[in-house]
Amino acid sequence: MDALRAGSRPLTMTYSPARPVNLRQTVGPLLRGQHEPTMRFTANGFWRVFLTPCGPATLHAEERGGSIAATAWGEGAEWVLDALPELLGRGDDWSELDLSRVPPLAEVRRQHPGLWLTSTSLVFEVLVPAILEQKVTTLEARRAWRYLVLKYGQVPPGPAPEGMRVQPSPREWQLIPSWEWHRAGVGPERSRAVLAAAAVAAGLDRLCAGGAGGAGGARLVEGVLEKLQSVRGIGPWTAAETSQRSHGHPDAVSVGDYHLAAHVGWVLIGEPVDDAGMLELLEPWRGHRQRVVRLILASGVAKPRFGPRATIQDHRWH
Incomplete structure (x- = not known):
């Protein structure tokens, strides 16, 4: 463990959401790989460190019987705890998302009721x-x-x-x-x-x-x-x-992503599409397109590996 910073007193809170929250699925997009230096997952929760408007902060959140026990350290501890509900998707409203036209996606949502769009409140x-x-x-x-x-x-x-x-x-x-x-x-x-x-x-x-x-x-x-x-x-x-x-933007689609369009096409119509094709497929859900994308990614359906892979280039020593 890194040494405790002098004068750092922990603050604690218990957050009891009104609906199920899957911590890993909700805040998972913040993790950039297994060795992410700003975040770690644990068996029942996660650690994340922030640079808040009030200063640095460390957050540990853990699920305990339907509630979230959170502890924060540092100058930004109070800020982080105030922001915790939004981080865990409190502001994300799926009530108007109609999945009836695609029963498999409706089933994915049924199987993952605790998946929400996270909002860090830090751009x-x-x-x-x-x-x-x-x-x-x-x-x-x-x-x-x-x-x-x-x-x-x-x-x-x-x-x-x-x-x-x-x-x-x-x-x-x-x-x-x-x-x-x-x-x-x-x-x-x-x-x-x-x-x-x-x-x-x-x-x-x-x-x-x-x-x-x-x-x-x-x-x-x-x-x-x-x-x-x-x-x-x-x-x-x-x-x-x-x-x-x-912001937990419910409609932002990552146009230009190397893999996403093909993945969306494969899940929705059984064949890869380009960005234009992806946007056409997602158009019926305008306003909720990011939510639909998250369900597609959570579906467990993997697109076949077709076409050339990107070549890793090392620019460090040229």
């Missing part, structure tokens, strides 16, 4: 790893994320598992030397996009002020996609991946 912290995933393989992106966070992140408060780190602050991202981006395998386009986002990080995080819950939430967060794309280097895919996590 910049989920934007950076999304930028690092632009146009590279998952392996490359996770390698770069882990390298940079372990080297430039700070030791989290409280008894976080060994090796966890709070990701760098916007200013700390800006101070990373160019050769370290190169060593991490991050090309100039992605590093410039991180720096552009860091320069406006405070404004990006203010986009979470209204939340995303309820029927009006979908309309509210539509503007988030546009505002994210106003940052240099942020396109539709990155904006969607970010808003899905920061």
Whole structure:
């Protein structure tokens, strides 16, 4: 265990949601691989470290008989506990999602009643790893994320598992030397996009002020996609991946993903499609398209492996 930070006193709370919550399925999209430095899953819960507006925080959440027992440490402990219900999908309303036309998807939802869209209420912290995933393989992106966070992140408060780190602050991202981006395998386009986002990080995080819950939430967060794309280097895919996590955006579709369109096509019609075909298939569920995508991914139906795989390129030493 990392040493306790001096003066870090834990705060605790018990959250009793009004409906089932599957912790792993709900917050799972925040995990970037088995060796994610900002998050760990346990048998009944998870650890996650945050850089909140109030300072760094460590959160441990664990399911206990239908309730969630949570403990938080650090300057941002109170902020994290206040944000816990939204993190666990409290604002996510599936009541108007009609799956009657596709009984297999309705069955997936029946089998996974505790799957909800998470909302971190923090934009910049989920934007950076999304930028690092632009146009590279998952392996490359996770390698770069882990390298940079372990080297430039700070030791989290409280008894976080060994090796966890709070990701760098916007200013700390800006101070990373160019050769370290190169060593991490991050090309100039992605590093410039991180720096552009860091320069406006405070404004990006203010986009979470209204939340995303309820029927009006979908309309509210539509503007988030546009505002994210106003940052240099942020396109539709990155904006969607970010808003899905920061706002629990119920309709954001990751157009441009290397695998997603083919997966959606295979599950819905038994054959792969391109992005245009995916959007056409999802159109009947406009307003809920991300929820449908999450059900497709939770279905356990794997698309056949067809076509060439992406080639992993190592930019670190060229």
